[in-house]
Amino acid sequence: MRTSETQLAAFRSLGARDYLQPKEREVMRVFESPITEMTRQQIADAIGMRLASVCGRVRSLLDKGVLTVRGTAVDPQTRKSQELLGVPVCGQASLF
Secondary structure, eight states: OOOOHHHHHHHHTOOGGGOOOHHHHHHHHGGGSSOOOBOHHHHHHHHTOOHHHHHHHHHHHHHHTSSEEEEEEEOTTTOOEEEEEEOOOTTGGGGO
16 A cells, blocks of 8 residues: 555644654654554564554554554464554545
């Protein structure tokens, strides 16, 4: 899946009111790539940050509405279900 222009516009439109801390911005940079859905472990691997640190930043970004849960995937190593995270797509709620 490719990142849509809507996703990039939403990410870039964050104002001072929606200030992101430096580590939160580091996590969000992962979603500028063509991959639009990632697990917390995949994010940690991509940016070289400890998983515990990524989990804290992701929780903060979920609370701010900057990230959203887009489904689940089974981790091949642990064989447990993991949440897939991504940037919310604006206007998609009207389809349902």
